[in-house]
Amino acid sequence: MDILILGAAGMVGRKLAEALLDTGRLGEGEIARLTLFDVVPSDLQSRGAVAVETRAGDIADPATVQALVAQRPDVIFHLAAIVSGEAEADFDKGYRINLDGTRLLFEAIRAQPDYRPRVVYTSSIAVFGAPFAEPITDDFVPAPMTSYGTQKLIGELLLNDYTRRGIFDGIGIRLPTIVVRPGKPNKAASGFFSGIIREPLAGVEAVLPVEDDVRHWVASPAAATGFLLHAATMDLAPLGARRCLTMPGLSISVAEMIAALREVAGDDVAALIRREPDATIRGIVAGWPRDFAPDRALAAGFTADASFQDIIRAHIRDTAAGG
Template sequence: MKVLVIGAAGMVGRKLVSALLASGNVGGRAITGLALADVVDPQPPQATIPITTAAVDLSRPEVSAQLIADRPDLIFHLAAIVSGEAEADFEKGYRINLDGTRHLLEAIRLAGQGGSYRPRLVFTSSIAVFGEPLPEVIGDTHHHTPLTSYGTQKAICELLLSDYSRRGFVDGVGIRLPTIVVRPGKPNKAASGFFSGILREPLAGQEAVLPVADSVRHWFASPRAAVGYLVHAANIDTALLGHQRNLTMPGLAATVSEEIAALERVAGTSATALIKREPDQTIIDIVAGWPKAFEASRAQALGFRGDASFDEIIRIHIEDELGGTIG
């Protein structure tokens, strides 16, 4: 089967590509070709199968037609302008996150009209489709009232994915990713950055700032779990989804306290001592409106699996990013 990954240069995209190449197949069907696209040219990994790469601007309608010219059987669409940028640049957010996805769906629809082309499309949505007021645990039938343009764009793409699937133009699965921890790399200015920072920096022997209370609860998945969701979404029998093509992934609900307790179990008090509590009212206010936990029972019934514990999330970071040992 031919696989296309859009957003292949991002953190999750690169890990997905590695996992696909390591397994060599999806659901028992051998991968015979891999096409990687992103706004920057993705680094082609070492592989024995043909790999093509492309730097593309998804907001241009002809780009999607070119990307699917080779009729990929399976498409992962991970590309997006992130939340902060979509809020800062209204037009760019809509152009990439909404129009880009719609162009892709339209290209697939138009390509399929002459025959039987109807690829599986795995789309990464986000828990940003949910907004206050929220219950403590959000059920699978809770409405979507996003409080960012990014969340709005994701919610709209979910609706398009369902309608294009219902009409038979594409075989879509949308997965709402939890907040990813431990995000590798350098600290960034995302409001959610500290959830990773208070683990990543101490594990590397560096100080980290905690800007919110230890009691703050949120919804998490490791990068490895995120890749697992994507691959599972490529494999599931979509007849089981009915017309509801979008699923909240089964993350792990945890408080900052629980994060820190896990860090202590895995890396000791020398690590947790590096966490500096510096309350930041702006971040406190932003995070107060975020989801705390989900039922995610539909996704669990379909076999999606999250991380078992925060200890596991930390061990995955040590294995996948730190070569198995704490620095």
């Protein structure tokens, strides 16, 4: 098998690449080539029978995308995106990468004769906007409140149409907010959801800018990798024409997160969370969805994390392993 990951240098893209290299397989297939594309080169190396090819470039450059697709990968994971905050701050960049880049990819596939790869597209719960139902079902109207959510939803619509026309076999998966993100704190408004777990576990104080009763929809990095692998191998025909699914997650409050941290790591660790309300972040988070009923994804075999305690334990294991 020949596999292409667009956005391979991001956190989820890298976890996915590592999972593929760990097994050398995707479903029933043995992987011969894994091409890793992003704006910066990946440092992952060939392993076992899997030849890793690293490419760096601009997904909004037609020749770049055409060259990637000319290898005719069997499966294309499309995770490349400008994230929410940056797409809001830089209108042109967001549309160029998130919309034009996606469309260029789809068009490059269409230009290849007798070629119909599996395309796994990462969308986001940002396609939904307030006022929300609780829970948000698969029948809830997507109405994005950001340019990022708009761009992701347009990608979903294109994916559905290109799939319907037989150009590729596509599936879009709307990822929950990923917690616990490894690495340094970032400036994303959602960063504290990871920070209040990651920093105390590392013996560092973490700031909690919202009330304890704030609730959100989260999944672990490992669950996200599992979604991607399942999406790449499952039979898509039962999905019919609507190929984009909200992924399962945990609807959990900050209080429940902290209780889980206390249970797993003790009172001293949980005591490293300092409450410092931030009206701006509270305002942003108030516009985020809190709970979903992802029935279609569950019926299609996608599975959420078992518990937030498990998410914390997995993060501890990954950190110990240097991941």
